[in-house]
Amino acid sequence: MKRYALILTAAILVSAAFATLGAEDGATLHGYGRTKVGALVNDGSYFLTENTLDLRLSYKTGDASFFANPVLYEREGTVALPDLREAYIDFKGDAFDLRVGKQQIIWGKGDGVFITDIVSPKDLSRFLVPDFEELRLAVTGARVDLYLGPNSLELVWLPWFTPSVAPGADTLWAPVLPFPITPTFAASSTPALALENGEYFAKYSFMGEAFDVSLIGGWFWNDTPAYAVTAKTFTPSVGLTALTVRPEYYRTAAAGIAASGALGPFVLRAEGAWYGSKRCQGNPMTYALGYAEKNAVQYLVGADFSVEGFNFGAQFIQDLILEHEAGLIEDAVKNTATFVVAKTFLRDTLTAEIFTYVGLDPLNALIKPKLTWDASDALEFFAGAYIFLGTEGDFGRYDDNDGVYIGAKLSF
């Protein structure tokens, strides 16, 4: 704690110096300090103790600007770890923007769902517990935006591959592995830094009266690995007794569309994407490599509306594996829904929100209520919960992980 206080003090002194510089040189500094404590409902044990210092430094001169988002995390009593969430240089032209460096690139129109949001990988080490901003990982590369009236074209080149972060096997959020026995893991295969291993993305967008639309495409490495079977032992009358798998990141392509529009009191949105040659895990006794390559489709339809100051949103999401085979672990069709209701009180100083994911087959859910109170413009207190319902499925499998948390955030 003493160490954290020292780091915090140093950061504030640097911030003050930067702010002084900013008065004359177009530099700005903002950020926040935040503390969060969470406990499991089952046994009262802490599953979340977290202190964060998040700084946003920017410097602008003419048509160029620099932005950096250094962060200090202290989690579960560990040493405060520095991280650089984003750091990039911007060039602004008359009809284009160029951004080079480490950056988050967020696409799509869905809430809490990542269908055409194919560029930035996710940090799922704590499942869907962190705020969405912290769920995203930055990618390193160049992005150019070209503008013509209400049309824009975004091109992204990522020479450096950044994978998603999966929950650790010894954590509360350990994933269920798609194997009949516990496998031995070989070293993962990740793409090397080489010109031919670059990732490429493009998005065309139109923003207009009544509706907005985006078309996306990408040729990239899948952010989450497939597990390729490299060795297995089958013992007669016993079955599979040993299995070695290697996590492999693989090339894939995706194309999709996202649209939203107003219809009377509703804002409707739809989003869909096709993913080529997705590696779907299967029974290692059926599939020599442990997976089969299948094309897949994911789409959503949703609507937002307001009633008496309450804002409601609902989405239906469907995942489809095309030409599905019985030996695959995942079902041919998976249906999920999301619901959100939010309202502010006391002149927008108190915000209540409930976001819910519902898996429809089998029925399971994650309910995330959150209450935020702005004690002042700078100081915010919040409390919330994660409630998992069901016993299986994407959310029900964490039924023992129901938790509550409280925290405070000081913005500057």
Next chain:
Amino acid sequence: MNVFAKRTIATLAAALISVTAMAAEPSGADIMQAVYERPQGKDLSGLLTMTLVDARGKERVRSIKQISGNFAAGDKKLMVFQSPADVRGTSFMNWSYDAEGKNDDQWIYLPALKRVKRISSEGRGDSFMGSDFTYDDLGARHPSEDTHKTTGTESVDGESCWVVESVPKDTKNLYSRTVTWVSKEKNVGLKRDYYDKRGTLLKTLQIAKIESLSSVWVIRQTEMKNVQKNTSTRMEFSDVVIDSGIAEDAFSERAMTRGL
């Protein structure tokens, strides 16, 4: 409708009002139409400082960069929050249309989500960022949405004003009626009272400062008081620039995400 057409209509309306006044009081609808058609300039930019005062007198200040423009199909407005720190970078864009009955298009950008989201414009009666203004209060309400009648002539801060009572045609509107004191000289509402659905006075709007810039009357300072909750919101518009040539393309997703 372009600014020339608006000015022409406003001039004609003013002339019509003057001529009619010789014979009789202008109708409430004519007065509110003249207010609506008053020359606004082709575009406008500035810094809006909004001070929210609660019932105990505690103040919260929001600073917002704002640009607006009048184009072929209607008006466009973009607001980017500069402070406080927790909302810095949040932006809100509204496109409203001259076509009668056509709903506004609205978007919001939240820096934490890094995504521009289209939102429903049905919440026109909702509070604007926790203030005493609703989104509807801040917009140019089309006169055809209300029925108007002139109830007399009164003086506000030494200026002779028509008093116009307006009743919303939509019975679901937040207000049962409003009463506006319109300057005969400037075609600007200098004061407005808002009555709730029970017919009780809810809020009062007072223009504290108005200036002529480039032959356009610009409201520089205004205050809305909620007399039932004893809260108020002051709005001050500074660094105002009119007709700087803001292009229609400036009202875009690019400006929302990258700032003004």
